[in-house]
Amino acid sequence: MKNLLTLFGLILWVSCTSNSYDLIIINADVYDGLGNPPAKVDIAISDGEIIEIGDLGEAKSEKIIDAKGMALSPGFIDMHTHLEPLMDMPLAESHVRQGVTFALGGPDGGGPWPFESYLDSLDQMELGLNVGYLIGHNSVRRAVLGLDDREPNLQELEEMKASIESAMKAGAFGISTGLKYLPGAFSKLDEIISLSKVASQNGGIYTSHLREEGVGLIPAVKEAIVISEQADIPVVLTHHKAIGVRMWGASSQTLALVDSARAQGLDIMMDQYPYAASHTGISVLIPAWAREGGKFSERVSDPVLKDSIKAGIIWNILNDRGGSDLRRIQFSRVSWRTELEGKTLHDWLTMEGEEPSVENGAEYVIKAQLNGGTGTIYHAMDEMDVEKIMAHPMTMIGSDGRLSEPGNGHPHPRAYGTFPRILGYYVREKGVLSLEEAIHKMTGMPAQRLGLANRGIIKKGMKADLVIFDPQTVIDKSTFVKPHQYPVGIEYVIIDGVLALEKGQFLGRTPGRLIRKTELTER
Incomplete structure (x- = not known):
């Protein structure tokens, strides 16, 4: 009799918990991640996985999210x-x-x-x-x-x-x-x-x-x-x-x-x-050869090499990431002068009383690199x-x-x-x-x-x-x-x-x- 009561209790426990979950999401428009149109189904989650998908109106859960009017993906x-x-x-x-x-x-x-x-x-x-x-x-x-x-x-x-x-x-x-x-x-x-x-x-x-x-x-x-x-x-x-x-x-x-x-x-x-707009360092405006071996400061100290470096920077401002306009070059991170963050290269020259020309812009790109560089947004x-x-x-x-x-x-x-x-x-x-x-x-x-075979789509398991x-x-x-x-x-x-x-x-x-x-x- 004792074993029978134990078995009956186990059956009763299973029947009461088989449709109980950690979390249920109801009433959402569910997008499966495969590009299909949405479906109006409920989602049940337990132990970190999707356990059930469908009509879960009778199911029990520790927490229920009513997502009516919202998308679930x-x-x-x-x-x-x-x-x-x-x-x-x-x-x-x-x-x-x-x-x-x-x-x-x-x-x-x-x-x-x-x-x-x-x-x-x-x-x-x-x-x-x-x-x-x-x-x-x-x-x-x-x-x-x-x-x-x-x-x-x-x-x-x-x-x-x-x-x-x-x-x-x-x-x-x-x-x-x-x-x-x-x-x-x-x-x-x-x-x-x-x-x-x-x-x-x-x-x-x-x-x-x-x-x-x-x-x-x-x-x-x-x-x-x-x-x-x-x-x-x-x-x-x-x-x-x-x-x-x-x-x-x-x-x-x-x-x-x-x-x-x-x-x-x-x-x-x-x-x-x-x-x-993109984002990278100010150094992207500088020819790669000028920075080879970590000897940029030595090269810009040589007047002949500096002229070549400056010419390369001017070309990049006019034709590449500089977008042909110093206003398109915006500083995001300047550890050595934080008040420049959010400002443009045009702003910086103006703040210093310099004419905001491309030639002067190239000089200030060199100055920025010598000071440790900047994070830079390019609107180009x-x-x-x-x-x-x-x-x-x-x-x-x-x-x-x-x-x-x-x-x-x-x-x-x-x-x-x-x-x-x-x-x-x-x-x-x-x-x-x-x-x-x-x-x-x-x-x-x-x-x-x-x-990632077990992520990225909505499916049981x-x-x-x-x-x-x-x-x-x-x-x-x-x-x-x-x-x-x-x-x-x-x-x-x-x-x-x-x-x-x-x-x-x-x-x-x-x-x-x-x-x-x-x-x-x-x-």
């Missing part, structure tokens, strides 16, 4: 994130408030070094969102060759290949290059192909800040396509753009190159941020190119944003507003994308690209990385004048089943962690 995946401040900003509030649940770091050839020990340190940290990393070619090359403008010898190349191999086995998602930056600018095609083959053999992808995004853009895209073919590796043209007045409209050519390469069986994709892109690239079916979304916090510098507004801007401005206001297309570009498509937003009000608030503003309309963010944002309020929780690519391939 997979959490946004940022394909290009500057996570350098993560150790100091582990909550990553500027990203979580945008709906980002996974961010990919190590872009543009940069990223942490030594790679493996950095990832081991992150394993010990409590994080506000999930992160993964690429291994940066510039980091690897700098460790072996410094800033020398030369090809590696056989031994040095093998050392670099071993570093890529080690990073891939430690969990890198692939290799990134920054061929416009030092020391990547000094690398030849054969070097990049050799290293990319190592990443490819370990299941990685290749993302590239192209060798040129201005006047040399077309050859640079062709170079990336050759790398894909020769290294047998999927390629992402990261933060794809056409920069500088002379190149406005060139996206028609670059997108045609992508289409042609894909028609030949090559795996070429892009990511993009939704702004007509055309909106039509932005929209054309965005609408291409192979374009994903990546903020290129650096983790930010109010009061710290004058960041590019993409750090706070990328994903809400897509949803509010480019979907609702301009109609460049449908809502389901935009969500696909921010969720299912990047998840597939990165091999998937990780519960979810965003609930109001499609009628969602919008970015950060501007180039006042960047430190969080978006509105992102109401809930759920990471691995844990509420990180509730009714628009950031909760300061740490449900995130480091995700290594090796975890995904070992399953």
Whole structure:
């Protein structure tokens, strides 16, 4: 009798708890992340996963969110994130408030070094969102060759290949290059192909800040396509753009190159941020040879060399990232003179009583570099190119944003507003994308690209990385004048089943962690 009563009690307990969940979301318009139209279904979550989808009106839950009038989508995946401040900003509030649940770091050839020990340190940290990393070619090359403008010898190349191999086995998602930056600018095609083959053999992808995004853009895209073919590796043209007045409209050519390469069986994709202004250091205006070996100050001390350096800067201001106007060059971070943050190169010259000419602008670029450089916003892109690239079916979304916090510098507004801007401005206001297309570009498509098989779409058994937003009000608030503003309309963010944002309020929780690519391939 005792055993019978025990069995009866167990059956009763199972029947009472089989339809009880940690969290249920009801009445939302659910976008699956695959580009399909929304469905009106309920979502049940337990133990960090989506357990049930359908009519859950009779189910019980510790918490129920009524999302009537709102959209529910997979959490946004940022394909290009500057996570350098993560150790100091582990909550990553500027990203979580945008709906980002996974961010990919190590872009543009940069990223942490030594790679493996950095990832081991992150394993010990409590994080506000999930992160993964690429291994940066510039980091690897700098460790072996410094800033020398030369090809590696056989031994040095093998050392670099071993570093890529080690990073891939430690969990890198692939290799990134920054061929416009030092020391990547000094690398030849054969070097990049050799290293990319190592990443490819370990299941990685290749993302590239192209060798040129201005006047040399077309050859640079062709170079990336050759790398894909020769290294047998999927390629992402990261933060794809056409920069500088002379190149406005060139996206028609670059997108045609992508289409042609894909028609030949090559795996070429892009990511993009939704702004007509870029951000990088002031040094991008300076010819690479002038900074080779870290001897810039010596070279500008030589009058003959300085004339050549200045001529190169003037050319870049007029034809490339400078946008032909000193007002298009805006300082975001100036550690040695913070009152310049938010001001333009034109403003700086005016403040100093100098004529705001291109020649004087070049002198002040040299002065800025000698003082330690600046973070700089370049308003040198055309909106039509932005929209054309965005609408291409192979374009994903990546903020290129650096983790930010109010009061710290004058960041590019993409750090706070990328994903809400897509949803509010480019979907609702301009109609460049449908809502389901935009969500696909921010969720299912990047998840597939990165091999995140259990994230990025809404399906039973998937990780519960979810965003609930109001499609009628969602919008970015950060501007180039006042960047430190969080978006509105992102109401809930759920990471691995844990509420990180509730009714628009950031909760300061740490449900995130480091995700290594090796975890995904070992399953």
